[in-house]
Amino acid sequence: MASFVAVYGSPRKDGNSARILKSAVEGALSDGAQVKEFYLRDKKISPCLEIYGCAKTGRCVIKDDFHEIADAIVASDGLFLASPMFFYTVSAHTKAFMDRCQSLWMKKYEIDKTPFGQANTKRLGLFIGVGATKGKRLFDGALLTMRYFFDTFDMDLHKSLLYRGLDNKDDILAHSDYLKEAFDAGAQMNKDADERV
Ligand SMILES: Cc1cc2nc3c(=O)[nH]c(=O)nc-3n(C[C@H](O)[C@H](O)[C@H](O)COP(=O)(O)O)c2cc1C
Incomplete structure:
Protein backbone atom coordinates (compact mmCIF):
# COMPACT_ATOMS: atom_id res chain seq x y z
CA MET A 1 0.00 0.00 0.00
CA ALA A 2 1.46 3.33 -1.08
CA SER A 3 1.09 6.71 0.57
CA PHE A 4 0.74 9.70 -1.71
CA VAL A 5 0.51 13.45 -1.38
CA ALA A 6 -1.97 15.33 -3.59
CA VAL A 7 -1.31 19.02 -4.20
CA TYR A 8 -4.09 21.11 -5.70
CA GLY A 9 -2.40 24.01 -7.51
CA SER A 10 -5.31 26.04 -8.82
CA PRO A 11 -6.53 29.24 -7.17
CA ARG A 12 -10.02 28.12 -8.18
CA LYS A 13 -11.96 25.96 -5.74
CA ASP A 14 -13.53 22.89 -7.34
CA GLY A 15 -12.34 23.91 -10.79
CA ASN A 16 -11.24 21.68 -13.63
CA SER A 17 -7.83 20.60 -12.40
CA ALA A 18 -9.14 20.14 -8.84
CA ARG A 19 -11.95 17.86 -9.96
CA ILE A 20 -9.59 15.79 -12.10
CA LEU A 21 -7.09 15.48 -9.25
CA LYS A 22 -9.87 14.54 -6.83
CA SER A 23 -10.82 11.72 -9.18
CA ALA A 24 -7.22 10.48 -9.26
CA VAL A 25 -7.14 10.60 -5.44
CA GLU A 26 -10.35 8.59 -5.28
CA GLY A 27 -8.86 6.03 -7.66
CA ILE A 45 3.44 30.12 1.12
CA SER A 46 5.89 32.92 0.43
CA PRO A 47 7.75 32.95 -2.86
CA CYS A 48 11.43 32.00 -2.62
CA LEU A 49 13.32 35.09 -1.36
CA GLU A 50 16.66 33.91 -2.77
CA ILE A 51 18.48 34.50 0.50
CA TYR A 52 19.92 30.98 0.52
CA GLY A 53 19.17 30.42 4.18
CA CYS A 54 18.97 26.78 3.08
CA ALA A 55 22.59 26.64 1.88
CA LYS A 56 24.05 24.96 4.98
CA THR A 57 21.22 22.66 6.03
CA GLY A 58 19.03 22.22 2.96
CA ARG A 59 16.07 23.48 4.99
CA CYS A 60 14.28 26.66 3.97
CA VAL A 61 14.39 29.28 6.74
CA ILE A 62 11.08 30.97 5.84
CA LYS A 63 8.50 29.89 8.37
CA ASP A 64 5.17 29.19 6.70
CA ASP A 65 2.99 26.38 5.38
CA PHE A 66 5.58 25.24 2.82
CA HIS A 67 7.19 22.86 5.29
CA GLU A 68 4.20 20.70 6.12
CA ILE A 69 3.69 19.97 2.43
CA ALA A 70 7.35 19.40 1.53
CA ASP A 71 7.87 17.19 4.58
CA ALA A 72 4.79 15.15 3.66
CA ILE A 73 6.12 14.64 0.12
CA VAL A 74 9.53 13.55 1.42
CA ALA A 75 7.78 10.97 3.65
CA SER A 76 5.56 9.73 0.79
CA ASP A 77 5.81 7.25 -2.07
CA GLY A 78 4.78 9.87 -4.59
CA LEU A 79 3.08 13.10 -5.51
CA PHE A 80 -0.03 13.89 -7.51
CA LEU A 81 0.20 17.54 -8.61
CA ALA A 82 -2.46 19.41 -10.56
CA SER A 83 -2.25 22.89 -12.04
CA PRO A 84 -4.07 24.92 -14.64
CA MET A 85 -1.95 26.40 -17.43
CA PHE A 86 -1.44 30.11 -16.84
CA PHE A 87 0.53 31.76 -19.65
CA TYR A 88 1.83 28.36 -20.75
CA THR A 89 3.17 27.33 -17.39
CA VAL A 90 1.86 26.39 -13.96
CA SER A 91 -0.20 28.73 -11.74
CA ALA A 92 1.54 31.23 -9.44
CA HIS A 93 0.42 29.19 -6.41
CA THR A 94 2.10 26.12 -7.84
CA LYS A 95 5.22 27.98 -8.92
CA ALA A 96 5.68 29.62 -5.51
CA PHE A 97 5.58 26.19 -3.90
CA MET A 98 7.98 24.77 -6.49
CA ASP A 99 10.50 27.57 -6.09
CA ARG A 100 10.64 26.99 -2.34
CA CYS A 101 11.78 23.46 -3.17
CA GLN A 102 15.09 25.00 -4.22
CA SER A 103 16.03 24.17 -0.61
CA LEU A 104 15.69 20.47 -1.45
CA TRP A 105 17.67 21.01 -4.64
CA MET A 106 20.44 22.61 -2.54
CA LYS A 107 20.44 19.64 -0.18
CA LYS A 108 20.55 17.09 -2.96
CA TYR A 109 23.10 18.68 -5.24
CA GLU A 110 25.15 21.17 -3.18
CA ILE A 111 25.21 19.58 0.28
CA ASP A 112 24.91 15.84 -0.40
CA LYS A 113 26.71 16.23 -3.77
CA THR A 114 24.46 13.79 -5.55
CA PRO A 115 25.80 13.35 -9.09
CA PHE A 116 23.59 15.07 -11.67
CA GLY A 117 21.44 12.71 -13.67
CA GLN A 118 21.83 9.87 -11.21
CA ALA A 119 18.77 7.70 -11.56
CA ASN A 120 17.13 7.71 -8.18
CA THR A 121 13.43 7.53 -8.74
CA LYS A 122 12.05 5.83 -5.70
CA ARG A 123 8.98 8.08 -5.70
CA LEU A 124 6.40 8.39 -8.45
CA GLY A 125 5.09 11.67 -9.82
CA LEU A 126 1.74 12.27 -11.47
CA PHE A 127 1.18 15.63 -13.15
CA ILE A 128 -2.26 16.85 -14.16
CA GLY A 129 -2.29 19.86 -16.48
CA VAL A 130 -5.38 21.68 -17.73
CA GLY A 131 -5.69 24.47 -20.27
CA ALA A 132 -8.35 26.30 -22.21
CA THR A 133 -6.79 26.28 -25.64
CA LYS A 134 -6.01 23.36 -27.89
CA GLY A 135 -2.47 24.17 -29.00
CA LYS A 136 -0.09 21.31 -29.58
CA ARG A 137 2.60 22.90 -27.42
CA LEU A 138 0.32 23.98 -24.56
CA PHE A 139 2.07 21.79 -21.99
CA ASP A 140 5.67 21.90 -23.28
CA GLY A 141 6.87 24.44 -20.71
CA ALA A 142 5.10 22.87 -17.75
CA LEU A 143 6.35 19.38 -18.56
CA LEU A 144 9.96 20.53 -18.59
CA THR A 145 9.44 22.37 -15.31
CA MET A 146 7.77 19.33 -13.82
CA ARG A 147 10.60 16.97 -14.72
CA TYR A 148 13.17 19.06 -12.86
CA PHE A 149 10.82 19.78 -9.98
CA PHE A 150 10.04 16.10 -9.40
CA ASP A 151 13.74 15.31 -9.52
CA THR A 152 14.35 17.38 -6.38
CA PHE A 153 12.16 14.87 -4.53
CA ASP A 154 13.88 11.82 -6.10
CA MET A 155 10.78 11.32 -8.15
CA ASP A 156 10.23 10.67 -11.82
CA LEU A 157 7.43 12.04 -13.95
CA HIS A 158 5.74 8.67 -14.03
CA LYS A 159 2.48 9.79 -15.61
CA SER A 160 1.02 12.97 -17.09
CA LEU A 161 -2.64 13.65 -17.70
CA LEU A 162 -2.98 16.67 -19.97
CA TYR A 163 -6.37 18.11 -20.92
CA ARG A 164 -6.99 20.84 -23.45
CA GLY A 165 -10.16 22.79 -24.15
CA LEU A 166 -11.29 23.21 -20.54
CA ASP A 167 -11.90 26.81 -19.51
CA ASN A 168 -14.98 27.63 -17.46
CA LYS A 169 -15.14 26.21 -13.98
CA ASP A 170 -17.56 23.39 -14.70
CA ASP A 171 -16.32 22.46 -18.19
CA ILE A 172 -14.87 19.27 -16.78
CA LEU A 173 -18.34 18.04 -15.87
CA ALA A 174 -19.02 17.38 -19.56
CA HIS A 175 -16.04 15.03 -19.66
CA SER A 176 -16.72 11.98 -17.54
CA ASP A 177 -14.12 10.20 -19.71
CA TYR A 178 -11.37 12.50 -18.37
CA LEU A 179 -12.50 11.89 -14.81
CA LYS A 180 -12.57 8.14 -15.37
CA GLU A 181 -9.09 8.24 -16.90
CA ALA A 182 -7.83 10.13 -13.84
CA PHE A 183 -9.52 7.67 -11.46
CA ASP A 184 -7.85 4.75 -13.25
CA ALA A 185 -4.49 6.54 -13.28
CA GLY A 186 -4.72 7.07 -9.51
CA ALA A 187 -5.40 3.38 -8.93
CA GLN A 188 -2.55 2.45 -11.28
CA MET A 189 -0.16 4.78 -9.42
CA ASN A 190 -0.82 2.71 -6.29
CA LYS A 191 -0.09 -0.52 -8.12
CA ASP A 192 3.07 0.91 -9.72
CA ALA A 193 4.32 2.27 -6.40
CA ASP A 194 3.80 -1.12 -4.74
CA GLU A 195 5.83 -2.77 -7.49
CA ARG A 196 8.66 -0.30 -7.09
CA VAL A 197 9.13 -0.83 -3.33
C1 LIG B 1 -4.17 34.04 -15.47
C2 LIG B 1 -4.66 33.02 -16.45
C3 LIG B 1 -3.83 32.63 -17.48
C4 LIG B 1 -4.23 31.64 -18.37
N1 LIG B 1 -3.37 31.24 -19.36
C5 LIG B 1 -3.73 30.24 -20.18
C6 LIG B 1 -2.83 29.78 -21.19
O1 LIG B 1 -1.72 30.27 -21.34
N2 LIG B 1 -3.24 28.77 -22.00
C7 LIG B 1 -4.47 28.19 -21.87
O2 LIG B 1 -4.79 27.26 -22.63
N3 LIG B 1 -5.33 28.58 -20.90
C8 LIG B 1 -5.00 29.59 -20.06
N4 LIG B 1 -5.87 30.00 -19.07
C9 LIG B 1 -7.15 29.27 -18.87
C10 LIG B 1 -7.06 28.18 -17.77
O3 LIG B 1 -5.95 27.34 -17.97
C11 LIG B 1 -8.34 27.35 -17.81
O4 LIG B 1 -9.46 28.16 -17.51
C12 LIG B 1 -8.32 26.15 -16.88
O5 LIG B 1 -9.42 25.31 -17.14
C13 LIG B 1 -8.38 26.57 -15.41
O6 LIG B 1 -8.27 25.42 -14.61
P1 LIG B 1 -8.83 25.38 -13.10
O7 LIG B 1 -10.33 25.40 -13.20
O8 LIG B 1 -8.29 24.12 -12.54
O9 LIG B 1 -8.28 26.59 -12.41
C14 LIG B 1 -5.50 31.03 -18.21
C15 LIG B 1 -6.36 31.46 -17.18
C16 LIG B 1 -5.94 32.44 -16.31
C17 LIG B 1 -6.86 32.88 -15.18
Whole structure:
Protein backbone atom coordinates (compact mmCIF):
# COMPACT_ATOMS: atom_id res chain seq x y z
CA MET A 1 0.00 0.00 0.00
CA ALA A 2 1.46 3.33 -1.08
CA SER A 3 1.09 6.71 0.57
CA PHE A 4 0.74 9.70 -1.71
CA VAL A 5 0.51 13.45 -1.38
CA ALA A 6 -1.97 15.33 -3.59
CA VAL A 7 -1.31 19.02 -4.20
CA TYR A 8 -4.09 21.11 -5.70
CA GLY A 9 -2.40 24.01 -7.51
CA SER A 10 -5.31 26.04 -8.82
CA PRO A 11 -6.53 29.24 -7.17
CA ARG A 12 -10.02 28.12 -8.18
CA LYS A 13 -11.96 25.96 -5.74
CA ASP A 14 -13.53 22.89 -7.34
CA GLY A 15 -12.34 23.91 -10.79
CA ASN A 16 -11.24 21.68 -13.63
CA SER A 17 -7.83 20.60 -12.40
CA ALA A 18 -9.14 20.14 -8.84
CA ARG A 19 -11.95 17.86 -9.96
CA ILE A 20 -9.59 15.79 -12.10
CA LEU A 21 -7.09 15.48 -9.25
CA LYS A 22 -9.87 14.54 -6.83
CA SER A 23 -10.82 11.72 -9.18
CA ALA A 24 -7.22 10.48 -9.26
CA VAL A 25 -7.14 10.60 -5.44
CA GLU A 26 -10.35 8.59 -5.28
CA GLY A 27 -8.86 6.03 -7.66
CA ALA A 28 -5.75 5.68 -5.49
CA LEU A 29 -7.87 5.34 -2.34
CA SER A 30 -10.06 2.71 -3.99
CA ASP A 31 -6.93 0.66 -4.63
CA GLY A 32 -5.84 0.87 -0.99
CA ALA A 33 -3.49 3.88 -1.03
CA GLN A 34 -3.31 6.55 1.64
CA VAL A 35 -3.45 10.14 0.40
CA LYS A 36 -2.74 13.44 2.16
CA GLU A 37 -4.31 16.37 0.34
CA PHE A 38 -3.14 20.00 0.30
CA TYR A 39 -4.91 22.93 -1.37
CA LEU A 40 -2.32 25.61 -2.12
CA ARG A 41 -5.03 28.29 -2.33
CA ASP A 42 -5.66 27.75 1.41
CA LYS A 43 -1.98 27.87 2.41
CA LYS A 44 0.36 30.70 3.26
CA ILE A 45 3.44 30.12 1.12
CA SER A 46 5.89 32.92 0.43
CA PRO A 47 7.75 32.95 -2.86
CA CYS A 48 11.43 32.00 -2.62
CA LEU A 49 13.32 35.09 -1.36
CA GLU A 50 16.66 33.91 -2.77
CA ILE A 51 18.48 34.50 0.50
CA TYR A 52 19.92 30.98 0.52
CA GLY A 53 19.17 30.42 4.18
CA CYS A 54 18.97 26.78 3.08
CA ALA A 55 22.59 26.64 1.88
CA LYS A 56 24.05 24.96 4.98
CA THR A 57 21.22 22.66 6.03
CA GLY A 58 19.03 22.22 2.96
CA ARG A 59 16.07 23.48 4.99
CA CYS A 60 14.28 26.66 3.97
CA VAL A 61 14.39 29.28 6.74
CA ILE A 62 11.08 30.97 5.84
CA LYS A 63 8.50 29.89 8.37
CA ASP A 64 5.17 29.19 6.70
CA ASP A 65 2.99 26.38 5.38
CA PHE A 66 5.58 25.24 2.82
CA HIS A 67 7.19 22.86 5.29
CA GLU A 68 4.20 20.70 6.12
CA ILE A 69 3.69 19.97 2.43
CA ALA A 70 7.35 19.40 1.53
CA ASP A 71 7.87 17.19 4.58
CA ALA A 72 4.79 15.15 3.66
CA ILE A 73 6.12 14.64 0.12
CA VAL A 74 9.53 13.55 1.42
CA ALA A 75 7.78 10.97 3.65
CA SER A 76 5.56 9.73 0.79
CA ASP A 77 5.81 7.25 -2.07
CA GLY A 78 4.78 9.87 -4.59
CA LEU A 79 3.08 13.10 -5.51
CA PHE A 80 -0.03 13.89 -7.51
CA LEU A 81 0.20 17.54 -8.61
CA ALA A 82 -2.46 19.41 -10.56
CA SER A 83 -2.25 22.89 -12.04
CA PRO A 84 -4.07 24.92 -14.64
CA MET A 85 -1.95 26.40 -17.43
CA PHE A 86 -1.44 30.11 -16.84
CA PHE A 87 0.53 31.76 -19.65
CA TYR A 88 1.83 28.36 -20.75
CA THR A 89 3.17 27.33 -17.39
CA VAL A 90 1.86 26.39 -13.96
CA SER A 91 -0.20 28.73 -11.74
CA ALA A 92 1.54 31.23 -9.44
CA HIS A 93 0.42 29.19 -6.41
CA THR A 94 2.10 26.12 -7.84
CA LYS A 95 5.22 27.98 -8.92
CA ALA A 96 5.68 29.62 -5.51
CA PHE A 97 5.58 26.19 -3.90
CA MET A 98 7.98 24.77 -6.49
CA ASP A 99 10.50 27.57 -6.09
CA ARG A 100 10.64 26.99 -2.34
CA CYS A 101 11.78 23.46 -3.17
CA GLN A 102 15.09 25.00 -4.22
CA SER A 103 16.03 24.17 -0.61
CA LEU A 104 15.69 20.47 -1.45
CA TRP A 105 17.67 21.01 -4.64
CA MET A 106 20.44 22.61 -2.54
CA LYS A 107 20.44 19.64 -0.18
CA LYS A 108 20.55 17.09 -2.96
CA TYR A 109 23.10 18.68 -5.24
CA GLU A 110 25.15 21.17 -3.18
CA ILE A 111 25.21 19.58 0.28
CA ASP A 112 24.91 15.84 -0.40
CA LYS A 113 26.71 16.23 -3.77
CA THR A 114 24.46 13.79 -5.55
CA PRO A 115 25.80 13.35 -9.09
CA PHE A 116 23.59 15.07 -11.67
CA GLY A 117 21.44 12.71 -13.67
CA GLN A 118 21.83 9.87 -11.21
CA ALA A 119 18.77 7.70 -11.56
CA ASN A 120 17.13 7.71 -8.18
CA THR A 121 13.43 7.53 -8.74
CA LYS A 122 12.05 5.83 -5.70
CA ARG A 123 8.98 8.08 -5.70
CA LEU A 124 6.40 8.39 -8.45
CA GLY A 125 5.09 11.67 -9.82
CA LEU A 126 1.74 12.27 -11.47
CA PHE A 127 1.18 15.63 -13.15
CA ILE A 128 -2.26 16.85 -14.16
CA GLY A 129 -2.29 19.86 -16.48
CA VAL A 130 -5.38 21.68 -17.73
CA GLY A 131 -5.69 24.47 -20.27
CA ALA A 132 -8.35 26.30 -22.21
CA THR A 133 -6.79 26.28 -25.64
CA LYS A 134 -6.01 23.36 -27.89
CA GLY A 135 -2.47 24.17 -29.00
CA LYS A 136 -0.09 21.31 -29.58
CA ARG A 137 2.60 22.90 -27.42
CA LEU A 138 0.32 23.98 -24.56
CA PHE A 139 2.07 21.79 -21.99
CA ASP A 140 5.67 21.90 -23.28
CA GLY A 141 6.87 24.44 -20.71
CA ALA A 142 5.10 22.87 -17.75
CA LEU A 143 6.35 19.38 -18.56
CA LEU A 144 9.96 20.53 -18.59
CA THR A 145 9.44 22.37 -15.31
CA MET A 146 7.77 19.33 -13.82
CA ARG A 147 10.60 16.97 -14.72
CA TYR A 148 13.17 19.06 -12.86
CA PHE A 149 10.82 19.78 -9.98
CA PHE A 150 10.04 16.10 -9.40
CA ASP A 151 13.74 15.31 -9.52
CA THR A 152 14.35 17.38 -6.38
CA PHE A 153 12.16 14.87 -4.53
CA ASP A 154 13.88 11.82 -6.10
CA MET A 155 10.78 11.32 -8.15
CA ASP A 156 10.23 10.67 -11.82
CA LEU A 157 7.43 12.04 -13.95
CA HIS A 158 5.74 8.67 -14.03
CA LYS A 159 2.48 9.79 -15.61
CA SER A 160 1.02 12.97 -17.09
CA LEU A 161 -2.64 13.65 -17.70
CA LEU A 162 -2.98 16.67 -19.97
CA TYR A 163 -6.37 18.11 -20.92
CA ARG A 164 -6.99 20.84 -23.45
CA GLY A 165 -10.16 22.79 -24.15
CA LEU A 166 -11.29 23.21 -20.54
CA ASP A 167 -11.90 26.81 -19.51
CA ASN A 168 -14.98 27.63 -17.46
CA LYS A 169 -15.14 26.21 -13.98
CA ASP A 170 -17.56 23.39 -14.70
CA ASP A 171 -16.32 22.46 -18.19
CA ILE A 172 -14.87 19.27 -16.78
CA LEU A 173 -18.34 18.04 -15.87
CA ALA A 174 -19.02 17.38 -19.56
CA HIS A 175 -16.04 15.03 -19.66
CA SER A 176 -16.72 11.98 -17.54
CA ASP A 177 -14.12 10.20 -19.71
CA TYR A 178 -11.37 12.50 -18.37
CA LEU A 179 -12.50 11.89 -14.81
CA LYS A 180 -12.57 8.14 -15.37
CA GLU A 181 -9.09 8.24 -16.90
CA ALA A 182 -7.83 10.13 -13.84
CA PHE A 183 -9.52 7.67 -11.46
CA ASP A 184 -7.85 4.75 -13.25
CA ALA A 185 -4.49 6.54 -13.28
CA GLY A 186 -4.72 7.07 -9.51
CA ALA A 187 -5.40 3.38 -8.93
CA GLN A 188 -2.55 2.45 -11.28
CA MET A 189 -0.16 4.78 -9.42
CA ASN A 190 -0.82 2.71 -6.29
CA LYS A 191 -0.09 -0.52 -8.12
CA ASP A 192 3.07 0.91 -9.72
CA ALA A 193 4.32 2.27 -6.40
CA ASP A 194 3.80 -1.12 -4.74
CA GLU A 195 5.83 -2.77 -7.49
CA ARG A 196 8.66 -0.30 -7.09
CA VAL A 197 9.13 -0.83 -3.33
C1 LIG B 1 -4.17 34.04 -15.47
C2 LIG B 1 -4.66 33.02 -16.45
C3 LIG B 1 -3.83 32.63 -17.48
C4 LIG B 1 -4.23 31.64 -18.37
N1 LIG B 1 -3.37 31.24 -19.36
C5 LIG B 1 -3.73 30.24 -20.18
C6 LIG B 1 -2.83 29.78 -21.19
O1 LIG B 1 -1.72 30.27 -21.34
N2 LIG B 1 -3.24 28.77 -22.00
C7 LIG B 1 -4.47 28.19 -21.87
O2 LIG B 1 -4.79 27.26 -22.63
N3 LIG B 1 -5.33 28.58 -20.90
C8 LIG B 1 -5.00 29.59 -20.06
N4 LIG B 1 -5.87 30.00 -19.07
C9 LIG B 1 -7.15 29.27 -18.87
C10 LIG B 1 -7.06 28.18 -17.77
O3 LIG B 1 -5.95 27.34 -17.97
C11 LIG B 1 -8.34 27.35 -17.81
O4 LIG B 1 -9.46 28.16 -17.51
C12 LIG B 1 -8.32 26.15 -16.88
O5 LIG B 1 -9.42 25.31 -17.14
C13 LIG B 1 -8.38 26.57 -15.41
O6 LIG B 1 -8.27 25.42 -14.61
P1 LIG B 1 -8.83 25.38 -13.10
O7 LIG B 1 -10.33 25.40 -13.20
O8 LIG B 1 -8.29 24.12 -12.54
O9 LIG B 1 -8.28 26.59 -12.41
C14 LIG B 1 -5.50 31.03 -18.21
C15 LIG B 1 -6.36 31.46 -17.18
C16 LIG B 1 -5.94 32.44 -16.31
C17 LIG B 1 -6.86 32.88 -15.18
